[in-house]
Amino acid sequence: MLVHLDCFVISADTGSFSAAARQLGLTSAAVGKNVTTLETQLGVRLFQRSTRKLRLTEAGERFLQEVRVGLTTVKMAMKGLSTSTERPSGVLKVSMGTYFGMHFILPLLPEFLQRYPDIQPDWEFDNRKIDLIGERYDAAIGGGFDLPQGIVARELAPVHAVLAAAPAYLSQHPPFLEPDDLARGDGIRIRSPQTGKIRNFMLRNAGGQQSAVGLPVCMTFNEPEACCRAAEMGLGIVMANIPDLLPALESGSLVRVLPDWYADAGGIFLYFPTHKLLPAKTRVFVDFIIEKFREHHIARRIDARSSGQKTPEN
Known part of the structure; x- marks a missing residue:
């Protein structure tokens, strides 16, 4: 049967x-x-x-x-895949967003394989929505997935969208001090590859004030890394999720514009089947990712409210 x-x-x-x-x-x-x-x-x-x-x-x-x-x-x-004595092994099929996966998850792979040498990664770096069960994935990392019966979502970190620009760009313009000042900026925006539309964010600050993003759109890309690179070239102000901007923000090649303002952009989740009898390879991967997010303080680093972000000095 x-x-x-x-x-x-x-x-x-x-x-x-x-x-x-x-x-x-x-x-x-x-x-x-x-x-x-x-x-x-x-x-x-x-x-x-x-x-x-x-x-x-x-x-x-x-x-x-x-x-x-x-x-x-x-x-x-x-x-008998869930027995505690089982040595984790086999092909581990995981889907994750391209940029986030390349910059945050892939660097963890050497340590993961050192711990679990019998696991063979089969990782897909793509920004499409997947059917985790139907396409036979063991896990997925990202946001915005539908949550059908049989799938659990473990939040790894909240995600905020922020404004950023190169120091050289900011030095050539009057200071951007309030959201209304964005009207004289050059916007670099991300358009959805699925809909072709630009997401309309609502900025907010710690005092509870809200403001629309009145940034003129001068160029659009369907890939966050392209937007980040264009901003680093001094071509304008980018509006993107912090995980996509973090390497540039931490290196100083980009700095926050209106650092007290941000937009809620969902979260980063770890998705996996809800079975009590998870395969050992999936169980250890889930535990490992949660451990490393805590160890590397990733949630804090990508929190727009964190004081650790570099800010513009113009």
Whole structure:
């Protein structure tokens, strides 16, 4: 019965028996036969079949939602992956945002592999939203994910968006002291690769005041690192999340503009399945990331309210 369910779920995820067969190491005919046997046992048709693609029936859609998480739990239990004596091993598939992953998570990899040499990282650096369960990821790091049944989100740090510019740019302009002063600045903004739109932030300060970002848009990019680089070149004032600006802020190549003002931009979360029987490789990765965030004070470093940020002196 378990192999029948496995064939059904993977066929539904991939859209074909042949693709499922490649993942399972079976023949396409064997996968199709297992799904047909399952349909016979259930007394319902799960797929509408065509020569090009499989389509779930309404009953198949319902069954997929109900069986997916339970199937994964059962498979983990049968393999005994949660035993405390297990040596963490295997392929660890993780998704994370490109810039954040490259600058904050990838540098931790040598120490992680030193602790757990039998784990093989399979990491995807991308800013797209993923289906953690459907695409068979062990974990994901980022923000803005949908939280379906079976997934837990552990907040690693809040995220703020701030304004920053190169010291050379600021030296050529009158001081920016209040949000209204932004009207005479040159804005470098990030547009969403999904919608093509620029996010409208609302600035706030510790006194509870709020103000719209009245910064004229002079150039836009779909990649935070490009915005940061353009600002370092002295081309204008960038509005971006602190994690994307932190290396430049800490080096001094960028400084905060209106350092008392910031915008709430969500948070950075560690996503993983809610199974009590987490594989050892996933469990140690989750614990390791949480440990390193605390050890390196990452949450404090990317907090716009922290006094450690460099500020403009113009």
